[in-house]
Amino acid sequence: xxxxxxxxxxxxxxxxxxxxxxxxxxxxxxxxxxxxxxxxxxxxxxxxxxxxxxxxxxxxxxxxxxxxxxxxxxxxxxxxxxxxxxxxxxxxxxxxxxxxxxxxxxxxxxxxxxxxxxxxxxxxxxxxxxxxxxxxxxxxxxxxxxxxxxxxxxxxxxxxxxxxxxxxxxxxxxxxxxxxxxxxxxxxxxxxxxxxxxxxxxxxxxxxxxxxxxxxxxxxxxxxxxxxxxxxxxxxxxxxxxxxxxxxxxxxxxxxxxxxxxxxxxxxxxxxxxxxxxxxxxxxxxxxxxxxxxxxxxxxxxxxxxxxxxxxxxxxxxxxxxxxxxxxxxxxxxxxxxxxxxxxxxxxxxxxxxxxxxxxxxxxxxxxxxxxxxxxxxxxxxxxxxxxxxxxxxxxxxxxxxxxxxxxxxxxxxxxxxxxxxxxxxxxxxxxxxxxxxxxxxxxxxxxxxxxxxxxxxxxxxxxxxxxxxxxxxxxxxxxxxxxxxxxxxxxxxxxxxxxxxxxxxxxxxxxxxxxxxxxxxxxxxxxxxxxxxxxxxxxxxxxxxxxxxxxxxxxxxxxxxxxxxxxxxxxxxxxxxxxxxxxxxxxxxxxxxxxxxxxxxxxxxxxxxxxxxxxxxxxxxxxxxxxxxxxxxxxxxxxxxxxxxxxxxxxxxxxxxxxxxxxxxxxxxxxxxxxxxxxxxxxxxxxxxxxxxxxxxxxxxxxxxxxxxxxxxxxxxxxxxxxxxxxxxxxxxxxxxxxxxxxxxxxxxxxxxxxxxxxxxxxxxxxxxxxxxxxxxxxxxxxxxxxxxxxxxxxxxxxxxxxxxxxxxxxxxxxxxxxxxxx
RNA sequence: GCGAGCGUGGUGAAAUUGGUAGACACGCCAGACUUAGGAUCUGGUGCCGUGAGGUUUGAGAGUUCGAGUCUCUCCGCUCGCACCA
Numbered sequence: 001x002x003x004x005x006x007x008x009x010x011x012x013x014x015x016x017x018x019x020x021x022x023x024x025x026x027x028x029x030x031x032x033x034x035x036x037x038x039x040x041x042x043x044x045x046x047x048x049x050x051x052x053x054x055x056x057x058x059x060x061x062x063x064x065x066x067x068x069x070x071x072x073x074x075x076x077x078x079x080x081x082x083x084x085x086x087x088x089x090x091x092x093x094x095x096x097x098x099x100x101x102x103x104x105x106x107x108x109x110x111x112x113x114x115x116x117x118x119x120x121x122x123x124x125x126x127x128x129x130x131x132x133x134x135x136x137x138x139x140x141x142x143x144x145x146x147x148x149x150x151x152x153x154x155x156x157x158x159x160x161x162x163x164x165x166x167x168x169x170x171x172x173x174x175x176x177x178x179x180x181x182x183x184x185x186x187x188x189x190x191x192x193x194x195x196x197x198x199x200x201x202x203x204x205x206x207x208x209x210x211x212x213x214x215x216x217x218x219x220x221x222x223x224x225x226x227x228x229x230x231x232x233x234x235x236x237x238x239x240x241x242x243x244x245x246x247x248x249x250x251x252x253x254x255x256x257x258x259x260x261x262x263x264x265x266x267x268x269x270x271x272x273x274x275x276x277x278x279x280x281x282x283x284x285x286x287x288x289x290x291x292x293x294x295x296x297x298x299x300x301x302x303x304x305x306x307x308x309x310x311x312x313x314x315x316x317x318x319x320x321x322x323x324x325x326x327x328x329x330x331x332x333x334x335x336x337x338x339x340x341x342x343x344x345x346x347x348x349x350x351x352x353x354x355x356x357x358x359x360x361x362x363x364x365x366x367x368x369x370x371x372x373x374x375x376x377x378x379x380x381x382x383x384x385x386x387x388x389x390x391x392x393x394x395x396x397x398x399x400x401x402x403x404x405x406x407x408x409x410x411x412x413x414x415x416x417x418x419x420x421x422x423x424x425x426x427x428x429x430x431x432x433x434x435x436x437x438x439x440x441x442x443x444x445x446x447x448x449x450x451x452x453x454x455x456x457x458x459x460x461x462x463x464x465x466x467x468x469x470x471x472x473x474x475x476x477x478x479x480x481x482x483x484x485x486x487x488x489x490x491x492x493x494x495x496x497x498x499x500x501x502x503x504x505x506x507x508x509x510x511x512x513x514x515x516x517x518x519x520x521x522x523x524x525x526x527x528x529x530x531x532x533x534x535x536x537x538x539x540x541x542x543x544x545x546x547x548x549x550x551x552x553x554x555x556x557x558x559x560x561x562x563x564x565x566x567x568x569x570x571x572x573x574x575x576x577x578x579x580x581x582x583x584x585x586x587x588x589x590x591x592x593x594x595x596x597x598x599x600x601x602x603x604x605x606x607x608x609x610x611x612x613x614x615x616x617x618x619x620x621x622x623x624x625x626x627x628x629x630x631x632x633x634x635x636x637x638x639x640x641x642x643x644x645x646x647x648x649x650x651x652x653x654x655x656x657x658x659x660x661x662x663x664x665x666x667x668x669x670x671x672x673x674x675x676x677x678x679x680x681x682x683x684x685x686x687x688x689x690x691x692x693x694x695x696x697x698x699x700x701x702x703x704x705x706x707x708x709x710x711x712x713x714x715x716x717x718x719x720x721x722x723x724x725x726x727x728x729x730x731x732x733x734x735x736x737x738x739x740x741x742x743x744x745x746x747x748x749x750x751x752x753x754x755x756x757x758x759x760x761x762x763x764x765x766x767x768x769x770x771x772x773x774x775x776x777x778x779x780x781x782x783x784x785x786x787x788x789x790x791x792x793x794x795x796x797x798x799x800x801x802x803x804x805x806x807x808x809x810x811x812x813x814x815x816x817x818x819x820x821x822x823x824x
Numbered sequence: 825g826c827g828a829g830c831g832u833g834g835u836g837a838a839a840u841u842g843g844u845a846g847a848c849a850c851g852c853c854a855g856a857c858u859u860a861g862g863a864u865c866u867g868g869u870g871c872c873g874u875g876a877g878g879u880u881u882g883a884g885a886g887u888u889c890g891a892g893u894c895u896c897u898c899c900g901c902u903c904g905c906a907c908c909a
Contacts, residue, residue: 237904238903241826351907352907353909354907358909373909437908437909621862641836644836768844818844819889819890821843822889
């Protein structure tokens with residue numbers, strides 16, 4: 001145990017050293033205990049069925065070249081505090097860390113420097129690991145994983161094959177979001193305001209063959225099962241919003257030539273949430289990309305205008321298309337649509353305000369009750385028929401509810417009855433059906449880049465797309481001559497020579513490998529499962545491990561992942577559940593989210609602004625404990641916070657105060673008042689950690705320390721309780737002071753103090769005295785004093801006497817131990 | 825436009841959920857001490873007023889013995905989605 005005694009043989013010899021030294025030397029203290037924890041594997045965890053488990057999870061970082069950001073430790077420290085406290089409370093705590101290691105930056109770095117992504121990624125992982133260890137997090141490092149490790153991505157590929165086998169992964173040629181700067185296709189979730197989430201370049205449409213995963217099949221369950229989990233509200237509502245479920249009906253409108261002659265079996269199907277307004281339809285609109293625009297082109301009298309408009313739309317970016325809300329379009333002259341409710345013939349237009357990807361890419365326009373249709377009708381001088389009573393449609397569309405008018409059999413009905421009647425009529429007459437639509441699209445899963453998981457599929461002329469046999473997994477990344485993607489959207493893997501050619505696993509004939517790779521969201525969709533059993537080479541995780549460790553009890557991460565990683569991984573997990581590979585329907589019991597840390601002036605920290613704070617510098621100058629404690633004290637955990645060097649100093653002073661307080665520790669017995677302060681602090685800190693109110697937990701500790709600073713001598717019991725309560729926040733300092741108190745155990749494995757509410761209460765209370773609700777003074781009373789005593793004491797106050805003189809006292813309200821309010 | 829949330833000192837923020845507003849910390853002011861350090865310690869610090877006192881939680885109203893907290897109206901801010909039929 002000489003490590004503990006700084007190399008000295010006994011406690012006494014070591015004590016000689018620190019009794020002289022009165023400066024808080026965080027450097028030697030922190031490196032000393034980090035070494036001891038490492039050596040004793042203080043945070044290693046195994047399945048232990050005699051203990052209740054607790055699985056705490058934080059989002060694993062992408063190991064960027066820039067290293068750790070001050071934002072990372074906010075989340076990591078918070079769950080480290082929770083994990084450490086749970087451990088001290090006797091739980092078997094799994095708190096793992098790993099690396100989400102595939103991604104574009106490593107590849108772009110390779111293009112610039114020629115360094116293989118695997119090499120730079122490994123170097124970055126090493127640096128991140130060093131940084132994380134320097135902060136004293138209680139991760140079980142034996143479980144560290146990396147998504148770019150073939151032993152890991154073998155299972156990512158295996159799961160992709162399961163998606164394919166179940167028909168949920170399919171290849172489709174479709175218009176996708178293309179980032180011309182990253183030269184890569186993007187999922188809908190990766191497009192923010194029409195721009196690439198990663199680089200900010202404007203996204204364009206590109207027709208490409210893509211692997212897709214049918215997340216929309218799970219849309220309803222992804223909404224419904226939110227009821228069974230404890231996620232903060234803004235996460236739930238954002239996910240529900242993103243999935244965008246809306247109920248309505250699909251209606252088929254017949255198509256005719258301009259004389260009303262029916263065009264064979266061509267039907268124009270639309271989705272609407274208000275089929276009950278069908279009597280107000282005065283025209284139809286197709287998205288310019290709608291297949292009928294090409295199929296019926298011969299019939300258009302103004303084919304040239306139509307083509308011009310279609311071409312012009314194709315050139316517009318999504319952003320341009322949504323920014324401009326003036327309504328443009330072209331009538332398809334030569335055809336008409338027939339309203340199945342009243343048989344009327346109405347004109348058909350194309351316009352870019354109708355989106356190709358939502359519903360059927362065609363709408364029935366009800367200008368009286370939809371502002372967009374209204375604007376279009378005004379621009380093209382089309383009739384507007386009001387079918388819901390109310391508003392003033394001379395000015396604008398009436399979008400609220402009112403009784404039906406001008407609507408034949410619907411007249412007089414409210415919305416609910418009208419909807420039912422309209423759909424019943426459509427079903428009976430065979431031109432419609434009720435239908436649920438989602439904003440959520442299937443997941444575009446192909447990336448035309450090198451540094452990702454190869455998609456384990458081959459194409460055979462005879463057999464089509466085939467998965468490679470399981471025995472060939474992992475399909476490792478081949479070497480390529482260069483990492484440049486090209487503008488045609490071909491992956492660097494298309495230059496991989498021999499690797500491309502293989503045999504078809506079905507017929508044995510020639511086959512060619514898929515050259516696209518998976519998105520970086522693939523590996524992170526199931527990493528929490530691998531942590532349960534990270535070294536298993538036969539399964540992605542054993543049933544025993546999954547049964548014991550799942551679910552994740554508490555998952556903290558950024559809001560920016562709500563409609564990306566968090567949604568994808570819930571979907572992925574549900575799929576594995578359906579296949580019988582995981583025991584639970586949802587992966588995470590509880591989800592919380594931390595606020596961002598901004599620079600001192602409230603701006604985002606960024607390299608270009610030059611205002612980035614490097615955790616290494618803070619640890620070097622003030623120590624990990626101060627850094628951790630400061631990040632917990634900086635403000636409400638779920639809100640944005642501004643970095644402040646001056647506030648950091650305040651916390652540093654506090655930590656020094658705790659260190660110096662040790663010199664006053666003595667064998668004296670604690671007084672009743674001392675115990676009150678102690679138990680109050682225990683109760684507050686315990687409760688506040690559970691509620692993630694870390695900033696107020698820290699202020700409780702500060703009050704407790706201020707109390708002790710006022711004492712001549714500090715009873716050892718008070719100080720050792722402080723050391724334990726501080727342990728989740730400042731584990732190094734706590735460990736050192738615990739040892740100096742003469743203990744030979746590790747404080748991180750000690751038990752959490754128990755607070756006694758009875759001992760925390762004072763037997764004298766201060767009661768506020770009010771006159772008509774206004775504060776007039778306070779009185780000291782024994783706790784739970786009888787009402788009559790309180791009233792008398794209150795009335796006896798000088799101030800009260802003066803102001804009640806000659807007035808009638810109507811009533812006196814006494815709130816026990818708090819308030820006495822006299823009403824005159 | 826739709827959805828979620830917020831508004832309290834010079835600053836970051838507390839407030840046991842309807843019961844002494846401003847805990848804790850930063851900053852500032854005054855003082856002490858010094859082997860001048862990123863010091864440390866003591867006291868003060870919402871605003872107006874020398875004072876007694878008055879006043880105060882974005883603005884206004886309401887409920888209540890009592891409102892930062894509940895209700896309504898308005899103003900302002902943040903985040904997410906957004907021509908989603």
